[in-house]
Amino acid sequence: MDETTFADSYRTASGLTVRKLTEHIGAQIVGVDLSRPIPADAVADIRSAWERHGVVIFRDQDLPAAAHRDFSAHFGPLIGHVVNRFNMADCPEVTILSNITNEKGEKIGADRAGMLWHSDMSFLPRPSMGSLLYGVECPPQGADTEFASMFAAYDALPAEERQRLAGLRGIHDYPWHYRTYLSHRQPLTPEEEAKTPPVAHPLVRTHPSTGRQALYVGEGLTRSIEGMDDDAGRRLVVELSDFATQPAFVYRHKWQPGDLVFWDNRSTMHRATDFDNTYRRLMRRTTIQGDAPFYRPAGH
Ligand SMILES: [Fe+2]
Numbered sequence: 001m002d003e004t005t006f007a008d009s010y011r012t013a014s015g016l017t018v019r020k021l022t023e024h025i026g027a028q029i030v031g032v033d034l035s036r037p038i039p040a041d042a043v044a045d046i047r048s049a050w051e052r053h054g055v056v057i058f059r060d061q062d063l064p065a066a067a068h069r070d071f072s073a074h075f076g077p078l079i080g081h082v083v084n085r086f087n088m089a090d091c092p093e094v095t096i097l098s099n100i101t102n103e104k105g106e107k108i109g110a111d112r113a114g115m116l117w118h119s120d121m122s123f124l125p126r127p128s129m130g131s132l133l134y135g136v137e138c139p140p141q142g143a144d145t146e147f148a149s150m151f152a153a154y155d156a157l158p159a160e161e162r163q164r165l166a167g168l169r170g171i172h173d174y175p176w177h178y179r180t181y182l183s184h185r186q187p188l189t190p191e192e193e194a195k196t197p198p199v200a201h202p203l204v205r206t207h208p209s210t211g212r213q214a215l216y217v218g219e220g221l222t223r224s225i226e227g228m229d230d231d232a233g234r235r236l237v238v239e240l241s242d243f244a245t246q247p248a249f250v251y252r253h254k255w256q257p258g259d260l261v262f263w264d265n266r267s268t269m270h271r272a273t274d275f276d277n278t279y280r281r282l283m284r285r286t287t288i289q290g291d292a293p294f295y296r297p298a299g300h
Contacts (some may be wrong), residue, residue: 025149026251027053054268065091065161072286094263097283116220119265123174129290137282138255142275150214153244166204173198173223205293214267
């Protein structure tokens, strides 16, 4: 469903307007200039809309890198990417995503990243809880970002399947992902590989703020399932990833320069989509440190 046809909005106590973008995921927040100091009650309202809707978007923001960093820091400590070659020199908490090359012919940012469904940094023992992506230069078509509600996906599973999955753990493996899907890039250094050994996380995770259950699995970073043989585990990962990303659970963001999109990695997955590489694309991203995922059965 597209944002112009889904009318459902509310006003928060601090005076922000929150407009839902689809039935299950996504809301636009109107009435705040993110480049200025934000009052504590507005920060609290933004946090609660973000946790409730999974993705919140802000349009027409003029956000220098330092302001992007400062707004992000309201929600938790920031982490640069483990592959830190594209973190900004003067603002290392901000990572550049771009297809632009410099005068030496080198890419100025990570290019063609995240094109398979994933939750950011799920390969860490304490993955990211949220990410904030800002559009500086956006192709006029293509390069959309799709987001899927893992709450909605979990809720749509049959009860016996929820029970079975709650006892399983997915194996999240960045070096495997990099070798398999990012072979166009300079390989990881042995030091970078050593920083990211595979980790296991529950397939169903309990959201620490809302208590809702979410599927936590995606074909991009979840290699397989603990205790299953690799092929069977991989098949289950892909099956769940496909189930979770059916159109009814997805919001597709079409970027305009000045958009800031803030998503909850604990309850959503996302992927980038392709675009014509003759267009320039320049995005800035921050990532918020999260806690170790856990599963707590309902009523406990
Ligand atoms: Fe991502």
